[in-house]
Amino acid sequence: MKKIDLVIIGGGPAGLSAAKMAAESGLSSLIVERDYKVGGQLVKQTHMFFGSEKQYAKTRGIDIAKILVDDVLKYPKMIEIMTETTVVGLYKDKVVTLLQNEKYIKVQTNAIIIATGASEKVLAFENNDLPGIYGAGAVQTLMNVHGVLPGQDVVMVGSGNIGLIVSYQLIQAGVNVLCVLEAAKEIGGYKVHASKLKRLGVDIKTSHSIKKAVGKDYLEKIIIGKLDEQWNFIAGTEEELVVDSLCISVGLSPLSNLLSMIGTEMKYVSYLGGLVPLIDKNHETSIENVFVAGDVCGVEEASSAIVEGYLTGLVVAKKLGFIHPNYDELYLDFKAQLHNLRSGPFGEKLRLGLEEIMR
Amino acid sequence: MRIKEHPILTFEEKKKLSFFFDGKEVFGFEGDTIASALHAMGVKVLSHSIELKRPRGFYCAIGNCSSCSMIVDGKPNVRTCVTMLKDNMKVKTQVNKGDIYEKD
Numbered sequence A: 001m002k003k004i005d006l007v008i009i010g011g012g013p014a015g016l017s018a019a020k021m022a023a024e025s026g027l028s029s030l031i032v033e034r035d036y037k038v039g040g041q042l043v044k045q046t047h048m049f050f051g052s053e054k055q056y057a058k059t060r061g062i063d064i065a066k067i068l069v070d071d072v073l074k075y076p077k078m079i080e081i082m083t084e085t086t087v088v089g090l091y092k093d094k095v096v097t098l099l100q101n102e103k104y105i106k107v108q109t110n111a112i113i114i115a116t117g118a119s120e121k122v123l124a125f126e127n128n129d130l131p132g133i134y135g136a137g138a139v140q141t142l143m144n145v146h147g148v149l150p151g152q153d154v155v156m157v158g159s160g161n162i163g164l165i166v167s168y169q170l171i172q173a174g175v176n177v178l179c180v181l182e183a184a185k186e187i188g189g190y191k192v193h194a195s196k197l198k199r200l201g202v203d204i205k206t207s208h209s210i211k212k213a214v215g216k217d218y219l220e221k222i223i224i225g226k227l228d229e230q231w232n233f234i235a236g237t238e239e240e241l242v243v244d245s246l247c248i249s250v251g252l253s254p255l256s257n258l259l260s261m262i263g264t265e266m267k268y269v270s271y272l273g274g275l276v277p278l279i280d281k282n283h284e285t286s287i288e289n290v291f292v293a294g295d296v297c298g299v300e301e302a303s304s305a306i307v308e309g310y311l312t313g314l315v316v317a318k319k320l321g322f323i324h325p326n327y328d329e330l331y332l333d334f335k336a337q338l339h340n341l342r343s344g345p346f347g348e349k350l351r352l353g354l355e356e357i358m359r
Numbered sequence B: 001m002r003i004k005e006h007p008i009l010t011f012e013e014k015k016k017l018s019f020f021f022d023g024k025e026v027f028g029f030e031g032d033t034i035a036s037a038l039h040a041m042g043v044k045v046l047s048h049s050i051e052l053k054r055p056r057g058f059y060c061a062i063g064n065c066s067s068c069s070m071i072v073d074g075k076p077n078v079r080t081c082v083t084m085l086k087d088n089m090k091v092k093t094q095v096n097k098g099d100i101y102e103k104d
């Protein structure tokens, strides 16, 4: 059996940052990534990020991915990366089963950092499975990574930041965005993103949602309607729109099933996106030496995923006896950065959610 | 359809790859996943639901939902959104759970 001190599951911003900080502390690791390249959700984000300099504000997501990957490549002897490899099994004695090209590989490790991220939620409506209906992030991948358009006429469901940003990027790529539908009375995302769209003449229809999709083999049109206070459709407000694509952007839920498999204590916290593990202040779960970082323990942003990755990498290394020369300073800095990222009115629900999972 | 002009991104000409889709020879480019190459040709139906045989296209593009499963080089249930296209690949639409196949 292959032996390695630390296995990091998921090569997104959280996993990459954890590996870097562990390596800086002297601890070797293996990053396991099921996609054909590392970078996680960042590889498709062409927009510039907010936040402070420390988390690469004003840099495009795709460029942040490059920086994080380059950082990791600086440690070729300490950080091993396996792509197109999925973690399919996790056991309490810290054995990890990998599936690579139809072969199962077992790895014995001392510590595990789970950084599997999150997946886009689906929305229930008639014919929601028709081809032509996609997650907004999926469309972002198709356009920005592969240079392929989803279609010509699209409607976006959900006006959170992802819905707004992807709508803008659809227009940049030359797609006609008919409107954005938002069930709530207010637009969910930041005002800057919404204003950018409105300036381009895109109607953001609040108190509206999709009622049904119509099409034989793939999407041909949709029926939308206005919602009352209880989010029920108001009779007589239906409208038919001819579209070939519909993007769903109604939030993400943590990909935490590996944690359930190993039996860590979990809790459903809607503010964090779904089922998440209970953690202590150092991101350790109820099972010793099993840590989490990034969206898997609460859907947030790339900036916080990066800092959480650094923090867990630093802490895990120390636990295994590899103490970073600037441990104390870095620890306080990462904690302060996370605190700042979550301050303010936009962070309120998140703060309440995080309180619920503290062990 | 492929993006030709973009304010931020550039998509350089890449090497053309030929592959077979349900027996017909078609083309994609290096760097494509199977799903992106098919999508660029306008193919949206990739799989079918097991019971009712409803058409399915891709949904998540991160290898999570299995809505893009196809038969690739004889092997069923391949998630085409995270599988890179290769020259001469044989890609087929899947309509059942997938049959046990001979490995070579």
Ligand SMILES: Cc1cc2nc3c(=O)[nH]c(=O)nc-3n(C[C@H](O)[C@H](O)[C@H](O)COP(=O)(O)OP(=O)(O)OC[C@H]3O[C@@H](n4cnc5c(N)ncnc54)[C@H](O)[C@@H]3O)c2cc1C
Pocket (backbone or CB within 6 Å): A009, A010, A011, A012, A013, A014, A015, A032, A033, A034, A035, A038, A039, A040, A041, A042, A045, A047, A049, A050, A085, A086, A087, A088, A115, A116, A117, A118, A136, A137, A138, A140, A162, A165, A166, A255, A258, A293, A294, A295, A296, A299, A300, A301, A302, A303, A305, B062
């Ligand atoms: C469409 C979209 C737009 C966004 N826009 C912004 C933005 O503008 N600003 C911002 O700050 N944030 C944004 N985010 C959020 C940000 O991208 C995420 O918060 C961040 O990527 C989370 O990092 P992560 O490392 O936790 O997870 P991810 O980036 O999701 O990475 C997780 C990795 O784990 C891998 N993985 C999962 N399961 C397994 C397994 N079993 N075995 C092996 N590997 C596995 C996945 O393939 C993936 O590469 C956006 C997200 C989306 C979806």
Ligand code: FES
Pocket (backbone or CB within 6 Å): B057, B058, B059, B060, B061, B062, B063, B064, B065, B066, B067, B068, B069, B079, B080, B081, B082
């Ligand atoms: S589209 Fe979800 S697994 Fe491929």
